[in-house]
Amino acid sequence: MSTPQARPPATRPTAPLQARWQALAPREQNLVLAAGGLVALALLWWVALAPALATLRAAPARHAALDTQLQRMHSLQAEAQQLQAAPRTTPGDTVGALRTALTQRLGNTAQLNVVGDRATVTLKGAPADALAQWLAQARSNARATPVEARLARSAPAAASNAPAPVTLGNGGAPLPRWDGTVVLALPAAR
Structure with missing residues (x-):
């Protein structure tokens, strides 16, 4: 039974990065980790949180518009039922x-x-x-x-034979x- 041999550290694809990481001072490592964390938080905000918050902000207006549309549909349904129930005419x-x-x-x-x-x-x-x-x-x-x-x-x-213009609730305009x-x-x- 043979055991798989581990690659030597120099041949791994991540070896140059690990070597560079080890070469950094502890303060620089902390700064790189903080920058990576900041980038991760920004990505989380832009991908997950911002769209959800935008949807929540727009929900009341969308809900009101749908309520208005539903009321209109109910009134049309009532009108259709009234017309269907009306007696047939010649x-x-x-x-x-x-x-x-x-x-x-x-x-x-x-x-x-x-x-x-x-x-x-x-x-x-x-x-x-x-x-x-x-x-x-x-x-x-x-x-x-x-x-x-x-x-x-x-x-x-013409003003001489024209009836008075109708002006109902529109600021006096005919x-x-x-x-x-x-x-x-x-x-x-x-």
Whole structure:
């Protein structure tokens, strides 16, 4: 049985480093150890601790954003369940509900044209807030879904025949008015 022979110290790959280490004075050895410890602590900070602390600092803001998103999803779910629970309507009822809502919200600034399962609303100077309310009402009451909108801000009308501009909670600035068309998909007859 033969025993493996140990390499002579001069042939080990770490031999020059060990020789250099032994040549250092004890004070220099302590300084090298302290520098190595400082480098190890810096690496530990940059690799392990700093990213974890950054995640902890950002967590409350991220949590608040996710809570807001969750609340929005719950409101959309409630709206979808409400729409599903609503009784079925006939195409005549749908068009009637659209016409009524259009007259109530937009008055003579809009015209409705129904062809098949599509309703096209042509707008001329429709107030932005009234248009938004009408779209919400069309979606909930008539179950019509907007599929296309081509809108442009309308040019300011002449002062002599223009109605007073609408200014709701925006610092007195008039709300925009819109010209264009909105195409709605009507619910399928069942």
